[in-house]
Amino acid sequence: MKTQVAIIGAGPSGLLLSQLLHRRGIASVVLEKRSRAHVMGRIRAGVLEQGMVDLLREAGVAARLEREALIHEGIDIAFAGRRRRIDLAGLTGGAHVTIYGQTEVTKDLFEARDAMEGIVIDEAEAVTPQGVDTAAPFVTFTKDGRTHCVECDFVAGCDGYHGVSRTVIPPAMLKVFERVYPLGWLGLLSETPPIADELIYVSHERGFALCSLRSPTRSRYYLQCRTDEDVTQWPDDRFWAELKRRLPEDVAGHLVMGPAIEKSVAPLRSVVAEPLRHGRLFLAGDAAHIVPPTGAKGLNLAASDIHYLSQGLIAYYQNGDEAGLTGYSQRALRRIWKAERFSWWMTNLLHTFPDDDGFTRGIRRAELDYLVNSKAAMTVLAENYVGLPYE
Known part of the structure; x- marks a missing residue:
C-alpha cells in the first residue's frame, strides 16, 4: 500500500x-x-x-x-462558600467556548x-x-x-x-x-439536566469539584480524589453526597441526581x-x-x-x-x-494537595480572592481559557 x-x-x-x-x-x-x-x-x-x-x-x-x-460566554469560580462569574466574552472582546x-x-x-x-x-x-x-x-x-x-x-x-x-x-x-500530581479526578456522566448553564469550578477544603455538561440533558461532574481511588467504592449515592458537600449552598439545591452512565478515575x-x-x-x-x-x-x-x-x-x-x-x-x-x-x-489554584500547610492554604485563598476582584487577573484567565491565538 x-x-x-x-x-x-x-x-x-x-x-x-x-x-x-x-x-x-x-x-x-x-x-x-x-x-x-x-x-x-x-x-x-x-x-x-x-x-x-x-x-x-x-x-x-x-x-x-x-x-x-x-455557546458559553463565562464560567463560575466558587470558593469559601461563594462564587463569582468570570465573563469570558466581556473580558476578551466577545470570545467564547463551545x-x-x-x-x-x-x-x-x-x-x-x-x-x-x-x-x-x-x-x-x-x-x-x-x-x-x-x-x-x-x-x-x-x-x-x-x-x-x-x-x-x-x-x-x-x-x-x-x-x-x-x-x-x-x-x-x-x-x-x-510533572505527576498526587491526585486524580473521579468523573461521573449522567442523563440529568446540568446544575447550571455554565461550568462551575469549585475550590473546597475537601478537594476540588467541577460541574460540567455535554448538553441540556446530560451532565458531567468531577471530584478530586486519590490517584489510586477504586471506582467500585464510589456508588452513585456516595458520589452525589460528596459533590453536594463541596458545592456552595445556593448551587447544591439545584443538583439533579441520577444513575451514572459512566464513572472513571483519571490521574493528573x-x-x-x-x-x-x-x-x-x-x-x-x-x-x-x-x-x-x-x-x-x-x-x-x-x-x-x-x-x-x-x-x-x-x-x-x-x-x-x-x-x-x-x-x-x-x-x-x-x-x-x-x-x-x-x-x-x-490545577494548583483550585486543588488541595497532601503536603499543604497553613501558609499554602492562605496563599491559595488570597490568590482566589485577588482573582475574582481584579479585572486584570480575570482577563488573564479569560484569555487563556477561551484559547490563545494560533501564531
Whole structure:
C-alpha cells in the first residue's frame, strides 16, 4: 500500500489531519489499533476553543456542531462558600467556548472520512513506523493474521501517550518533561439536566469539584480524589453526597441526581516531549503532550498541533515549501508550553494537595480572592481559557 501521509491513531487528531489533507488532495491512510467502537466509546473533553471550532469548519465537519453545540460566554469560580462569574466574552472582546463532546467530534470525523471513502484501518496490530530518518519511511502492521506495509512520504504519530510513535525517536534525541500530581479526578456522566448553564469550578477544603455538561440533558461532574481511588467504592449515592458537600449552598439545591452512565478515575499529570519531529515522523496530540484537564486544554492543544502540521504538509505538497514542516515543532511547542502553564496554574489554584500547610492554604485563598476582584487577573484567565491565538 502506498500513500503520502501515514497517520497512526484514529482519535480526533489523526482523523482531523486526514480530513484536512484529503480536502486539499493529499492522500493518507489512518491506522488504529483499537476497534472503532472502542474509539467511539471514549468519554473525554467537551470544551472547545474557537480555534478548534474554526478548524472543524475548515475540515467540513462542523454542521452538527453548529446545530447542537452550546455557546458559553463565562464560567463560575466558587470558593469559601461563594462564587463569582468570570465573563469570558466581556473580558476578551466577545470570545467564547463551545460545549460539544469529544465523542461527538470523533463521530463526525468518522462519518466524514467514510463519506469521502477515506482509508481508516482499525484493529491494526503491531503498528510500527520504520525508516523515519530516511527519505522513504514506511509503517508495518498486522491485520487478520497478515502483515501489511504502508509506504509513505511522512508519518504522523497521533496515537496518544501510550502509543508507539514517540518510542521510535532515539532516547538521546528526545526530552520528556513531566510533572505527576498526587491526585486524580473521579468523573461521573449522567442523563440529568446540568446544575447550571455554565461550568462551575469549585475550590473546597475537601478537594476540588467541577460541574460540567455535554448538553441540556446530560451532565458531567468531577471530584478530586486519590490517584489510586477504586471506582467500585464510589456508588452513585456516595458520589452525589460528596459533590453536594463541596458545592456552595445556593448551587447544591439545584443538583439533579441520577444513575451514572459512566464513572472513571483519571490521574493528573503534565507531559511535554521535545522535539515533535524526527526525520519524517511528526508527533501530535497526546503523543506529544498531556495536560491536566483543569484548564480544558487537552483536545484543544491537539487541534492546534494539527493546524500547524496540516499547514506544513499542505504547503509542502502544493508549493514544495518545507518551511512549515521544518518549523512545526518550534511553532507547536510555543503554544503547548503556554497551555501547560495555564493548566498547571489552574490545577494548583483550585486543588488541595497532601503536603499543604497553613501558609499554602492562605496563599491559595488570597490568590482566589485577588482573582475574582481584579479585572486584570480575570482577563488573564479569560484569555487563556477561551484559547490563545494560533501564531
